[in-house]
Structure formats: C-alpha cells, structure tokens
Amino acid sequence: MSFEFAAASRRTSKESKPAKSGRASGRRVWHTVHSWVGLKLSVFMSFVLITGTLAVFAPEIDWLLTPEMRASKNGNGSGPLPLAELYDRAKRAYPGWELDRIDAPQGSWFTVQALAYRPDGDLRRIYIDPYTGDISGDCPFFNVQRFLRETHRNLFLPTWVGVPLVGSLSFVLAISLVTGLVVYRKWWRGFFKWPRAKNRRQFLGNLHRFLGLWSLWFVLVMSATGIWYFIEYTGGRALRLPAPGYAAEGATIRHLPGAELQLIAESAFEDLNILRIQPPDRPGRPIVFLGQASASLVRTRANFIALNPATGAVVRISDAEDLSLHQRISEMADPLHFGTFGGLVSRAVWFLFGLLLSTIAVTGALVYGNRCINQLETSPTLAGIWRGMGTGRLVTLLLAVTYLVAGFLFLT
Numbered sequence: 001m002s003f004e005f006a007a008a009s010r011r012t013s014k015e016s017k018p019a020k021s022g023r024a025s026g027r028r029v030w031h032t033v034h035s036w037v038g039l040k041l042s043v044f045m046s047f048v049l050i051t052g053t054l055a056v057f058a059p060e061i062d063w064l065l066t067p068e069m070r071a072s073k074n075g076n077g078s079g080p081l082p083l084a085e086l087y088d089r090a091k092r093a094y095p096g097w098e099l100d101r102i103d104a105p106q107g108s109w110f111t112v113q114a115l116a117y118r119p120d121g122d123l124r125r126i127y128i129d130p131y132t133g134d135i136s137g138d139c140p141f142f143n144v145q146r147f148l149r150e151t152h153r154n155l156f157l158p159t160w161v162g163v164p165l166v167g168s169l170s171f172v173l174a175i176s177l178v179t180g181l182v183v184y185r186k187w188w189r190g191f192f193k194w195p196r197a198k199n200r201r202q203f204l205g206n207l208h209r210f211l212g213l214w215s216l217w218f219v220l221v222m223s224a225t226g227i228w229y230f231i232e233y234t235g236g237r238a239l240r241l242p243a244p245g246y247a248a249e250g251a252t253i254r255h256l257p258g259a260e261l262q263l264i265a266e267s268a269f270e271d272l273n274i275l276r277i278q279p280p281d282r283p284g285r286p287i288v289f290l291g292q293a294s295a296s297l298v299r300t301r302a303n304f305i306a307l308n309p310a311t312g313a314v315v316r317i318s319d320a321e322d323l324s325l326h327q328r329i330s331e332m333a334d335p336l337h338f339g340t341f342g343g344l345v346s347r348a349v350w351f352l353f354g355l356l357l358s359t360i361a362v363t364g365a366l367v368y369g370n371r372c373i374n375q376l377e378t379s380p381t382l383a384g385i386w387r388g389m390g391t392g393r394l395v396t397l398l399l400a401v402t403y404l405v406a407g408f409l410f411l412t
Contacts, residue, residue, distance in 0.1 A: 034180055042365035046365075049361055053355055053358055054148055061145075062143050066143070082259045083112065083275075084259050085259040088257060090135070096119050100115040100123075101115050114128065115141070116138075122141075125139045125141055164230050167233065170227045180209075204366050211363070215356045218350075218353040219357065228330075229337075232330065247285060254310055269317055272304075272305060279309075288306045293321075297336060297341055303318060304318050305318075
C-alpha cells in the first residue's frame with residue numbers, strides 16, 4: 001500500500017508541474033501585457049492624468065490669479081442676490097454687449113460669472129459680486145480653467161479628433177486594471193501592507209501595487225467614463241435633450257425684470273435649484289433657467305424651465321427624471337468624471353485620487369526603468385523608460401509637437 005501511495009504521489013507531483021508551469025506562464029503573459037500598456041504610452045498617460053487632476057481645482061487656481069473673481073462680502077448674512085437680478089445688472093453695465101449666459105458662483109467666496117460678446121465679437125467673462133451686485137470687472141475668456149480643459153479633454157485638437165484620442169487611454173486604464181489584478185496574486189490581502197523594501201526597485205513596485213489597490217474604484221470610474229466619451233464621439237451619442245422651444249413672436253422686444261422671471265420659474269418648477277440663466281439669443285426665443293433638481297448625477301443642462309421673457313408664460317419644462325436611460329448615462333458622465341456632484345468635498349476626493357493615479361502611472365514606468373539598471377551606464381531609470389517605450393516614443397513625440405503647435409495657434 002505504501003509503495004502504491006508513493007507511486008501515486010510521484011505521478012501527482014509530475015502531473016502538477018505542467019499545470020503550475022502553465023499558470024506561471026499565463027501569469028507572465030498577463031504581466032507582459034500589463035507592463036507593455038503601462039509603459040509604451042506612459043508619458044502620454046501621465047500627462048493626461050496630471051492635467052485632469054489639476055483641472056479639478058482649476059476654478060480655485062483662477063480665483064487666486066484673478067482678483068475680479070473674489071467676492072467682497074463672503075456670506076454677509078443676507079445671502080446672495082437672485083441670479084436673475086445680477087443678470088439684469090450685467091446687461092445695464094454692458095449695454096452694447098450680447099450676454100450669452102450667467103452662472104451661479106462656485107462657492108460663497110466666488111463672484112458670479114457671465115459670458116458676453118463685445119460688439120467686435122470678442123468673448124469676455126464679466127464678474128459680479130453676488131452680495132452687493134457690483135460689477136467687479138471683465139476679463140478674457142481664456143483662463144487656467146479653459147487651458148486645462150482644452151488640454152485634458154482634446155489636447156487643443158478638434159474635438160472629433162482629440163476627445164477619441166484621449167478617450168482611447170481609458171481602454172489602457174481598463175486593461176491595466178484587469179491585468180494588474182491577475183498578476184498580483186491574492187491582491188485583496190495587500191490593502192494594509194505598507195510599501196517597505198530593501199532597495200528602490202522593490203519599494204517602487206510595492207508602492208505601485210499599494211496605491212493601485214486603493215485606487216481600484218477610481219480607476220474603474222475614470223476608465224468607464226472615458227470609454228463613454230470615446231463611444232459618444234465615435235457614433236454612440238444619446239438623443240439630444242429637449243430644446244427650450246419658442247416664445248411668442250416678438251417676445252424679446254420688451255422683457256420683464258429678471259428677478260420677476262426667476263420667481264415665476266421657481267414657482268413653476270419648485271425642485272429646480274437655478275445655477276444658470278441663458279437669455280434669448282434672438283427674437284422669439286425664451287429665457288431659460290437651468291440647474292439641479294431631484295435627479296442625481298446629471299449635468300446642469302438636464303433640468304430647465306423656459307419662459308416667455310415678455311409675459312413670463314411657461315414655454316417648456318425639462319426634468320432629468322423623464323430622460324431615457326441612454327440620455328441619463330450621457331448626462332452623468334461629467335459629474336462622475338470630474339467629481340462635481342458633491343461640491344468641494346467630492347472634488348477634493350477626486351483631486352486626491354487623481355494624484356494617486358498619476359503617481360501609479362509614474363511609478364509603473366520607474367519600475368520598468370529600474371529593471372534596466374544593469375544594461376545602461378548613465379541615468380538608468382529614465383533611459384530605461386525611454387528605451388522600453390519603443391514605438392511609443394514616436395507617438396509621444398508626435399503628440400507633443402501637435403499639442404505645442406495647436407496650443408500656440410489657439411493662444412494667438
């Protein structure tokens with residue numbers, strides 16, 4: 001019996017070796033894929049992640065650089081003036097300008113912002129103190145927020161080219177997520193393993209895995225929303241949202257005061273928290289009040305009420321609760337991607353995990369660079385990354401040149 005058992009044990013051992021070898025070989029394939037997708041476009045990926053992270057707090061950066069954006073009486077107890085009243089004051093202060101829209105402030109320390117075209121066609125930003133109604137001044141349309149938006153979203157390229165190009169990186173994120181979990185055996189045990197190691201290479205690898213685990217949910221959100229943007233710009237767009245419609249003929253000749261129209265809008269659409277006003281763009285068009293209502297995770301444009309500016313009659317009401325599933329998915333992409341749904345708190349969380357995700361991309365490339373340390377004589381890490389990128393170097397250089405040229409043309 002003992003001999004038969006020993007023979008059976010040897011057979012089992014021999015049969016298990018190929019299985020183990022096969023699993024190891026398969027894991028090496030997954031590891032190769034993980035390293036390849038993370039390295040070939042590492043510079044491009046890091047650039048997009050870092051600019052997206054900075055874009056989360058772009059309004060605050062502009063606030064620091066632009067005195068006109070700072071409210072003079074931050075929460076004075078009486079509260080801000082109605083947005084429509086500030087809209088009227090902007091019209092009176094710039095009688096020859098064509099107001100495009102006015103937006104509620106980002107926070108209690110921000111002024112209200114209106115976009116308007118000068119008679120020469122130049123688009124400007126007008127800032128109004130929400131507590132006093134005083135005009136703080138006007139500034140060029142192009143600012144830090146716009147720069148980061150154009151950079152992160154479409155690299156200053158036409159949107160039909162730039163958005164799918166940036167969106168394609170979401171597939172890289174998704175592949176990195178799946179392959180990373182396959183390569184990292186029993187990954188669920190690593191959440192509380194603080195990255196320690198005897199040398200730099202081990203530390204970078206442990207840090208890469210540790211940050212990756214804690215950022216799993218964020219990678220999933222970013223990759224899902226990015227893939228959705230890619231789908232939208234390659235033919236999968238949802239149906240257009242309801243249009244505001246038309247007011248009565250000649251309705252824009254004489255308007256009711258903005259504050260009165262806002263009271264009518266708030267009474268007719270009680271759940272609407274008005275965050276934007278769009279004036280009629282030509283005779284016969286209504287004035288539109290947009291904002292947030294009962295539906296969660298939608299853009300500001302998804303809820304609105306359109307009024308006849310001359311009589312206050314309701315032209316159309318659009319509630320995001322009535323949108324189709326396809327439209328709701330489309331409208332929730334921005335709040336989820338930029339973290340704007342919870343105000344300053346959610347944006348702070350998105351900024352923190354954006355930094356973590358950027359660090360993951362950088363440390364992943366550094367891990368590969370350190371593997372080449374014995375093959376190179378000088379600057380082993382950076383040279384290893386550059387050599388390992390292979391054809392990715394050409395893609396990165398082409399994108400860099402395209403971005404610089406497009407950015408220069410945009411600025412001029």
